Amino acid sequence: MTPPEGPLPLGATIGILGGGQLGRMSAMAAARLGYRTHVFAPDADSPGMQVATTHTRADYADTQALARFAAAVDVVTFEFENVPAATLAALEGRVPCRPGLGVLAIGQDRLEEKRFLERAGVPVAPWAPVHDESGLAAALERIGLPAVLKTTRLGYDGRGQAVLRDPADAAAAFARLQPKPLVLEAFVPFVAEVSAIVARGADGAVAVYDVTENIHRHHILDLSFAPARIPPVVAEAARGHVRRLAESLGLVGLMALEMFLLADGTLLGNEIAPRPHNSGHWTMDACACGQFEQHVRAVAGLPLGDPARHADAVMGNLVGPEGLAAWTGLLAAPGVAPHWYGKAEAREGRKLGHANLLMPLDSLAARPAGWRPPVFAG
Ligand SMILES: Nc1ncnc2c1ncn2[C@@H]1O[C@H](COP(=O)(O)OP(=O)(O)O)[C@@H](O)[C@H]1O
Ligand SMILES: [Mg+2]
Structure with a gap:
């Protein structure tokens, strides 16, 4: 939906998808600026719900709950980048979403993210997508070792990745890491x-x-x-x-x-x-x-x-x-x-x-x- 002209009036409601600490601290900051908040998240008693003005506890796929949420808020944001894209898509027609679906989608997918960084002139470590075992062999050939094999979606705090030092590590890491596809990155000797x-x-x-x-x-x-x-x-x-x-x-x-x-x-x-x-x-x-x-x-x-x-x-x-x-x-x-x-x-x-x-x-x-x-x- 077309974003509002000018600032949200005092007392307006900001909808926040996700109930974690980032939403909690956003809600606290919103209160200080004179806004109400409405947290939408599936988990009970989440950190964000404890401080928001109001909340909806529902699954991100619950279209009825999303419709009610859209009607109850003036703008939507997210605090968690693994909110399903379909959730934001369902909201975007009804209420302004900031950032929008395009930004969310890039942040959710390491392949999209790398392509976007490269397009915008930010260099990244050599990488190759890995869809199957033959793709893994080709990627190892190109990137060499050591390397890091990562899921392209849903990873956080180092979950969903494996450091490969020896060719013998590769098959087990490929089998373990879910969901597919994966991406192989050169190991970066950062200072x-x-x-x-x-x-x-x-x-x-x-x-x-x-x-x-x-x-x-x-x-x-x-x-x-x-x-x-x-x-x-x-x-x-x-x-x-x-x-x-x-x-x-x-x-x-x-x-x-x-x-x-x-x-x-x-x-x-x-x-x-x-x-x-x-x-x-x-x-x-x-x-x-x-x-x-x-x-x-x-x-x-x-x-x-x-x-x-x-x-x-x-x-x-x-x-x-x-x-x-x-x-x-x-x-x-x-x-x-x-x-x-x-x-x-x-x-x-x-x-x-x-x-x-x-x-x-x-x-x-x-x-x-x-x-x-x-x-x-x-
Ligand atoms: N290609 C790499 N080379 C060296 N270290 C890496 C590489 N990728 C990730 N790491 C290490 O693992 C950490 C977590 O990886 P990251 O890609 O940021 O995933 P997430 O934060 O989503 O778990 C990084 O902060 C870094 O310390
Ligand atoms: Mg990280």
Whole structure:
């Protein structure tokens, strides 16, 4: 449907597909800007439902529930990129959706994503689609080893991928990884992983946050340092990449680009996420306008906020079950802004919350290699 002219009026309702922490923090930001929220998700007592004005608990394929949802909200966004495309398609005729189906579809499929990155001038590691075992042999021939075999859909936090070091690893990984098709990527000998977040408003204005350096543990984001310790030209290139992506998509909303940094300063695009991103959580406390508020501003047709960083920050993820044990200590720690998601269980490997350690502007540049803030020890 044609998007509304001008900003959503105060008191209007933003519909959010997905009930996770990204929707929760978007709903909290929306409330601060004077909007109501309506979360649509299949799971009971989800983090987003706990704070939204109202919610619908229904399957993403429930067309009657979707029709009622469309009638009850003024605009729709999503916090989870695996919302079925058919769900957004069912809504798009009835209510403005930001971002739209085209953006969602690219973010859901690693092959589409790589083609899109290449078209937009963001280089990626050599890759080849793998539809069957003969395709796997051909891809291995072309890409070589080590390589990473990934599902093209539904992967997250390192689930749905396997590192191949030996030709003998390939057949078992191919059999295990579901759903097909897969994609084989060259293993990237990166010196750092960085990400950049961009928002683009309905008026075409663009805001880009400072580049973040990300450390993973067991394939799950562990720490994000803002700013990344990279040469200014590399930071400018990363910001330029994400800005170009937003512009070439005609994005109205927020998106993140994960990148690998090579020793020679080259940046390779890894994946995009057309929604607030875990590596942008530091912006909640270290910027006048954090990524969730920025997301809401874009979706609501408001002018974008100021993405400038007023402090250095280290974001530490609180992952179950250790994250629960760390919570009380973080509440008492100076300079720490804690965020809890309200998940029902502190299950192994689940993100339960995060905390932002704020530090004086430009103090992080002097950190020793491998430094971990003591407050996030263990
Ligand atoms: N081609 C690659 N080379 C080296 N490391 C990789 C490669 N692809 C992924 N990784 C590692 O695995 C992590 C998760 O992979 P990613 O493609 O971002 O999937 P997801 O975040 O959806 O699980 C990356 O952040 C990186 O640490
Ligand atoms: Mg990733």
